[in-house]
Amino acid sequence: MIERDMACAVCGYALNAIDHDGLITFEHPVTPRKDSHDPQPIPAYQHDDLYRRCHMCSTDEPLWTYRTPEIEAVSVGGNFPVTQTYSTRWNACARCAQLIEQDDDVTLTRRSSAAMGWRPTDLEAQILAGIHRTIVRTREPGRVLLTVGEWEPTNLKAATLPKVRDRLAGLFRGPVELPTPLDNTETRGLLAGGLDQARLYWIDSEFTSLVAEVLADLPNTAVTDRIVPAGSGLLTWSNPIDRRHRIAAASWTPQPTGWHVVCYRSLGLDLPPTAMETVRREVGWLVPVHAAHLSREAVVNGDDPLAGLVATWLIIAQQLTQGEPTPVDSSIRKAYARARRKPPEVRLIRIKAPSAQSRSAETTKVRTSTGRAKPDHRYWVGAHERNQAYGPGRSLRKKLDIDPFLKGPEGAPIRASTTVRILGSTRVRRAADEHEQPPTNDD
Ligand SMILES: [Zn+2]
Ligand SMILES: [Zn+2]
DSSP: OGGGOEEETTTOBBOEEEEETTEEEEEOSBOOSTTOOOOOEEEGGGOTTOBOOOTTTSSSOOOEEEEOSOEEEEEOSSSSOEEEEEOSEEEEOHHHHHHHHTTOHHHHHHHHHHHHTOOTTSHHHHHHHHHHHHHHHHOOSSOEEOSOOOOBOOOOOGGGHHHHHHHHHHHHHSSOBOOTTTTOHHHHHHHHHHHHHOEEEEEOHHHHHHHHHHGGGOOOEEOOTTTSOSSOEEEEESSOOOTTTOOOEEEEEEETTEEEEEEEEEOBOOOOHHHHHHHHHHTOSEEEEEEEEEETTOEEOTTSTTHHHHHHHHHHHTTOEEEEEEOOOHHHHHHHHHTTOOOOOEEEEEEOOOOHHHHHHHHHHHHHSOSSOOOOSOEEEOOEEEEEEESGGGOEEEEEEEOOEEESOTTOOSTTOHHHHHHHHHHHHHHHHHSSSOOOOOO
């Protein structure tokens, strides 16, 4: 989970998070020699030069974590014996993991030595061989899916979302170990059941760009039934929405006191097709990277990993978007029919085209402007209360909670983008055609 994803401020190594019954300590993956230092954990995303590789080959992005007892390697080749102590957690990429699963420490060492440029007779290669042999022989049963990897995002498609969803539900139901808090069987069952029933939402690229643009500024937002779409849902953006967490999708499952919410990264690996198939079968396309229980009225803002999801909910609740069914792959539809399941549905959500009314309002604004260009981007207005008039003669007032909303010209969703400027200037030109005194565009 990303909140446990720490790196050492001194050396840049992604640190192992060791859980001692809820108390987490952070260790270097390999304890350095004489010049060793204590790990100084900072959130990994804050490190400019993060080093996170497979602990075996030092080349590929890791995918699995193996557990062993503490391993000590003593090298006796030099003038005096040198002891190196290693951590008890070993991150392995998909290929190295396959070798570990096959108990093939010889190939594992050959692969790693080749990556380091060591010959089999080199002392380093021999120490490595000893470590690999020990990992393979003494590893505890099972392995944990690493949920902090920075894999390339994979190209998800709206048409295959039902299959992606089914595989994800299978991951929660199946034997693959996940870190806390997803190591709880009951939670996993709830999440899988929620996904089975989930409405599937695909956010088109323009809406995704809008969310990416505004999520960091999200004001404090209370999560309530007003903004969370009813039932359970799985929502996928056209591409990862934030550079910090690279979240590609999120799901929510209603609970009596709120919602279980999980964010996912998509899993793209550079593997041969057969190895990739194995990963898709075991893991799927989405890896849970952040899980939270949101109680009703819980407050989320731009610093939260859930900012992108909450911003997307708000924009949908604000009715800036429209949804329509989008075709699902025929092979998936047929598989659903064979299994006598309800036909799968994916809703494509996009930003509404500017309405005629808003276009004329825009023109009016341009006409009455004092010569300064109108704002060409949208911005958040924070949550507030409004006194709503009601009753006979609108004589009574009641307090109404207003959720944060995006303000700014329709059709100009993305701050400072070229598209916005072109649209803006077209409108100004149209206004200029109609009125003799065009506003000067000082932008
Ligand atoms: Zn360090
Ligand atoms: Zn590897």
